[in-house]
Amino acid sequence: MSQTAIEFQNVTKQFDNAALPSVDQVSLTIEEGEFITILGSSGSGKTTLLKMVNRLYEPTGGKIFLFGEDISTVDVVKVRRRIGYVIxxxxxxxxxxxxxxxxxxxxxxxxxxxxxxxxxxxxxxxxxxxxxxxxxxxxxxxxxxxxxxxxxxxxxxxxPKIMLLDEPFGAIDAITRMKLQDELLRIHGGLKRTFLFVTHDINEAFKLGSRVIVMDEGTVRQFDTPARIVKNPADDFVASLIQSAREQEEFWRMTID
Incomplete structure (x- = not known):
């Protein structure tokens, strides 16, 4: 039986002099062994959410728990040594x-x-x-x-039981990137650790994630499996992401034909 690896309870992050929160009242639960991708454009709050897990940023409000432990009560060095971090x-x-x-x-x-x-x-x-x-x-x-x-x-x-990956393949060429994605899936499958992976690429998010967190303007628009997101987008924003991916596929299909 799996246990909860990461839990966000009403987590908010408001940076000084910012008009709006970077992360706004996020509550969600990630089970041990999941590969979770966080998808969103620049400024959506995805990296801020990730960095609060290893306390590179401290929440303005709410709490984050790792395996049931409130990380704000643990020495920050101990928190970070328990977590793998790739940028x-x-x-x-x-x-x-x-x-x-x-x-x-x-x-x-x-x-x-x-x-x-x-x-x-x-x-x-x-x-x-x-x-x-x-x-x-x-x-x-x-x-x-x-x-x-x-x-x-x-x-x-x-x-580490938890791995945080912040757009690790973003600066790598497309062919190498696909190989590294396959390698990462293989490694995750063998280790059964909890992976939290930030990306702005919908194809990467849906390929890697057992579930996907879709973020926009600091809020979670949808958190579900790739298949359910494609079948039942939660709102117009998520639907537009799906449509953009389908248009890219159509472009390549037309080019080949």
Whole structure:
């Protein structure tokens, strides 16, 4: 029986000098092991919602619970060490080898060298990079797609129960992006961890998400499976997203024909 991994209770985030909240009274529940995508355009509140889970932003109102624990009552460093976090910019340390980049948090947690080395090799294999070929390289010696794989490996280093991914494939070419999407689905299927993935791409959101949070102007317009969203859009905004995706499909169909 699954348990609730993340719960938002009336969560609001109002930035100083902003006319409207970036996130406005969001309440929803995510079960352990789900792959949740958050879909929305720039300014919709999707990244703000994500960043409140690991307390990069603090809510103005409401509460967030991880496995039943109110995260506002937990030391912020402890919260972040329990969560994997991957961003578009990757953020690898250029002066450190790939192995050292992946082992940053295990070393902070005083893992012994043997355990750390074994974990680095395990994670490189998991993300499709041969350890002997890659672990002694530096980030500048890797392609963008390979660097993103290393960023994912680093986020998984201490086996977090929750992974936050903020448009991690946004700066990667279309072919590599599709390969990384497939790889991420494979990894999630093997780990059975809870993934929360932000994207502005409807095709990516619907391909990856077991359920999709559709956001606009700080509010959740719909939270459901891709199939149910397509079949029964909750409002005109969601319907317009579906229509835009269908028009793209029609364009390619017409081009091929």
């Amino acid at each position: 578009q910019q990757i953020g690898l340390f250029p002066h450190m080898t790939i192995a050292d980049n992946i082992s940053v948090v295990p070393k902070l947690l005083n893992w012994d060298k043997k355990q750390t080395d074994e974990r680095v090799d395990e994670l490189l294999n998991l993300v499709g990079l041969l350890p002997l070929e890659f672990k002694h390289r530096y980030p500048s010696q890797l392609s963008g797609g390979q660097q993103q794989r290393v960023g994912l490996a680093r986020a998984l280093a201490v086996n």
